[in-house]
Amino acid sequence: MLKRAMFRCGQLSSRVFAVEFDARTQPLYFTLSSNPQELHHAHQQLFGDDGKLFSLHVHSDSRIEKAQTHAEIKHKLSVTLSRDCDVFEASSFIPDVKNSVVKGFFIRDKSTTTLSEDILKTLQQSKSVCVFSYKREGEYCWQELWSPVNQVQESVRQYIAPAAAAEHHPSTLNIRNSDVFYCIDEAYKVLQECTDIIPESKEVLKLVDEQLETSRGDGFPVIVIEGLDATGKTTLTEALQESLNATLLKSPPQCLAPFRQRFDSEPPLIRRAFYALGNYITAAHIGKESLRAPVIVDRYWHSTAAYAIATAVGGRVENLPKPDSELYQWPEDLLQPNLVLLLTVSPEERLRRLRDRGQDKTVEEAELEINQLFRLKVEEAYKRIQNPACIIVDASPSPQEVLQQVQHLIRNKCHL
Numbered sequence: 001m002l003k004r005a006m007f008r009c010g011q012l013s014s015r016v017f018a019v020e021f022d023a024r025t026q027p028l029y030f031t032l033s034s035n036p037q038e039l040h041h042a043h044q045q046l047f048g049d050d051g052k053l054f055s056l057h058v059h060s061d062s063r064i065e066k067a068q069t070h071a072e073i074k075h076k077l078s079v080t081l082s083r084d085c086d087v088f089e090a091s092s093f094i095p096d097v098k099n100s101v102v103k104g105f106f107i108r109d110k111s112t113t114t115l116s117e118d119i120l121k122t123l124q125q126s127k128s129v130c131v132f133s134y135k136r137e138g139e140y141c142w143q144e145l146w147s148p149v150n151q152v153q154e155s156v157r158q159y160i161a162p163a164a165a166a167e168h169h170p171s172t173l174n175i176r177n178s179d180v181f182y183c184i185d186e187a188y189k190v191l192q193e194c195t196d197i198i199p200e201s202k203e204v205l206k207l208v209d210e211q212l213e214t215s216r217g218d219g220f221p222v223i224v225i226e227g228l229d230a231t232g233k234t235t236l237t238e239a240l241q242e243s244l245n246a247t248l249l250k251s252p253p254q255c256l257a258p259f260r261q262r263f264d265s266e267p268p269l270i271r272r273a274f275y276a277l278g279n280y281i282t283a284a285h286i287g288k289e290s291l292r293a294p295v296i297v298d299r300y301w302h303s304t305a306a307y308a309i310a311t312a313v314g315g316r317v318e319n320l321p322k323p324d325s326e327l328y329q330w331p332e333d334l335l336q337p338n339l340v341l342l343l344t345v346s347p348e349e350r351l352r353r354l355r356d357r358g359q360d361k362t363v364e365e366a367e368l369e370i371n372q373l374f375r376l377k378v379e380e381a382y383k384r385i386q387n388p389a390c391i392i393v394d395a396s397p398s399p400q401e402v403l404q405q406v407q408h409l410i411r412n413k414c415h416l
């Protein structure tokens with residue numbers, strides 16, 4: 001029984017564990033060894049005090065169940081644990097091996113209550129949750145499968161040993177087909193797998209099916225306007241629509257508006273698949289409309305990929321996939337625009353515009369405000385996307401000046 005549980009958790013000895021203590025510093029990496037190892041001073045910080053230490057990881061053959069269980073646990077831990085408990089995002093992975101990440105949490109309980117153990121006991125009843133506890137004796141610290149009732153035999157102790165920082169941050173390893181999708185089929189499959197738990201998925205898939213395959217011939221130019229919230233996309237796209245006599249489209253398209261709130265509350269796998277499919281519906285609209293007039297698109301694949309990557313990657317900009325990573329490549333089956341312009345303004349100006357607008361922000365956008373690191377990662381990811389790459393436009397001058405600057409670019413690049 002115990003062996004099966006250990007097996008379920010993967011081959012632990014080949015894995016590295018990463019604990020994200022602080023978004024501004026690198027994670028703490030450790031590995032496991034069956035031989036006693038002296039505790040490295042960096043790890044003493046983690047294991048040194050008298051608090052109770054646990055980690056928990058989520059396993060399941062169903063990626064939908066795994067994503068939802070992870071999100072539920074995150075919520076549960078954040079609302080139920082006392083202030084004396086620290087919860088950190090943690091993962092276990094095989095260095096630089098794609099899709100090897102198992103996500104979880106690390107809990108440091110300094111309280112005198114048994115609250116964390118009570119919660120872990122409930123969580124552990126789920127067949128997809130694996131809980132480990134950490135014990136220290138002198139210079140040695142080991143991890144063992146935690147059980148609230150049966151004490152684990154000493155033979156399964158795994159000693160903590162330092163591990164080198166991985167070349168690729170662990171949060172970059174599972175991005176493909178979990179956060180960013182590179183063909184319609186992969187995103188489509190995710191929603192198909194959710195139809196039982198999210199009935200709206202069927203309606204979204206029906207809307208995708210209804211879009212006839214449209215391949216774009218030599219129609220009018222297609223120009224995408226990208227940028228963080230409040231950088232002036234709406235203002236500019238509406239002005240361009242008028243001045244170029246263009247059709248204005250957006251991604252996600254209007255037909256997905258009734259479902260957006262529902263999918264925004266889902267874990268990244270499902271939420272990102274929804275936005276990915278939105279791009280394909282918008283692509284079908286672009287295909288048709290560009291036969292008649294120039295098309296301006298407010299957000300498209302750059303937004304989908306940049307926000308998804310920046311959310312998936314913990315910590316600093318340095319943790320993003322490397323600039324030459326294939327994760328920044330445009331999906332081969334998604335209609336390419338002729339021009340992508342990225343509106344940028346200083347963080348101060350952006351905040352001023354957000355405040356002037358005074359309307360509700362999405363949770364993600366509210367997070368941008370408090371989370372400078374996240375904003376920097378979104379912008380950097382935007383700039384790294386290739387085929388087509390975006391051209392950066394300084395959107396801090398007046399609306400009229402920004403329009404003129406963009407009209408000039410469009411004339412040069414698209415001969416409009």
Ligand SMILES: Nc1ncnc2c1ncn2[C@@H]1O[C@H](COP(=O)(O)OP(=O)(O)O)[C@@H](O)[C@H]1O
Nearest residue numbers: 229230231232233234235353357397398399402
């Ligand atoms: N060039 C500009 N200069 C000053 N304010 C601007 C400019 N462009 C837009 N704004 C104002 O900033 C706010 C956000 O603009 P908006 O076009 O809605 O951005 P987005 O669509 O990117 O969220 C609005 O109140 C808008 O009037």
Ligand SMILES: Nc1ccn([C@@H]2O[C@H](COP(=O)(O)OP(=O)(O)O)[C@@H](O)[C@H]2O)c(=O)n1
Nearest residue numbers: 229251252275299300303304307362364365
């Ligand atoms: N093409 C798109 C558009 C938006 N999005 C998501 O939608 C969010 C931005 O939506 P928003 O409502 O703030 O956008 P605006 O209405 O401000 O342009 C981002 O956080 C992205 O996660 C996406 O993934 N792909």
